[in-house]
Amino acid sequence: MSLTDLLGPLLEPAFTFMGASTSWAELLGFATGVLTVWLVVRQHMANWPIGIVNVVFLGLVFLAVGLYADAALQIVYVVLGLYGWWQWLYGGAERSRLTISATRPAEWLWLIVSGGAVTVLLTAVLASWTNSAVPFWDALTTALSLMATYGQCRKLVESWWLWITADLIYIPLYAYKALYLTSALYVLFLGLCVAGLLSWRRELAARSLPVAATGAAGTTA
Template sequence: MQPVFDFFFNQYYGTPTYLIVLELIGVFFGFLSVIYSKNDNILVYPTGIISTAIFVYILAIYGLLGDMMINGYYFSMSIYGWYIWTRKVDPDHFTPITNTTRKENWQSAFIFIATMIFVFAVYEYFQKWNNWTAYVDTVTTAIFFVGMWQMAKKKIENWIFWIIGDIISVPLYFYKGLTFTAIQYFVFTIIAIYGYKAWKKNLRNDLRPA
């Protein structure tokens, strides 16, 4: 049992206790945020804001620029999403779950490409191309940027981007030494699959004639 424990958590040897505690708190609120998102609950945003603020700090300490930018973006988009989700489209209804339009697909493609270019430029400026993870970060950052934008607009396709990004992030964060965060993304993947199914069911119900 000890070798298994060492394999997963030996990365934390020498890490300040407060950083481990902060990571656990960030993971806890991250779980809450994804669960609330699955349930189409507005609490996805306040819990997400707490989690992302914590991870921006932690990732800055670790010098993981790509991951830090992802969480900084999450933080700002959570504020935007909070506004969209509480906005009424008529006197009785809030913003509904919908499919992306053709225009929004083009916008998603633009966000993806623009994000990759931006992250590449940041890594180039700070000379962070010292590990293969930097190249993966460029892709995952773009994936998550699109996913967060679509989630803020309540587009069901956002779950597809979360699932892909989460799957990539599990081994990536473990390699980076953030085991608890890797476990978090593994659970995120499972929740995202159920989230897609739940939103799809809600979408079908919304499309039924009254």
């Protein structure tokens, strides 16, 4: 049995909504996507293996509708998922579990520069070598997602802002491509990202309080 024979049924319609068919891959991507982001908010380690399964489903969906950069991005997500899994387990001090931190100015600088370069390069590639109808938006969301995924791998609290920005673009982009279920999924993602931002900020602030209190006590003494 070939890979096409194995994966082909996932692109068969599961149901039809507003005149557009929703494939099994899109439906399964919806379910695993919601579960993955919910687990990230809770900092549960299972988000990584479930997230890898999720990107396989979504990669098939994006390839089928001509979102080539997003489809290729799912391959990168698999690699980043393995990296993030290892980082969360052993990326802390003395190979301990990683804790939430803020993005340093130097990290922001190279993230913005690299994100801008990826956007420009991918826009040119998609416009010249594919039939993509939305090369710039496809490239921009790809760059933002890569930046956000790196931040998530390193448990940087500002990664949620990058995900929120990407989701605000993804929602109308997928609706434009008649991927209504995936567009709805990103509405849920948006809400979960806001919840994640608030949760991670609270934890970071709570962890900083004892340090601030100790410093204040030392100054008074």
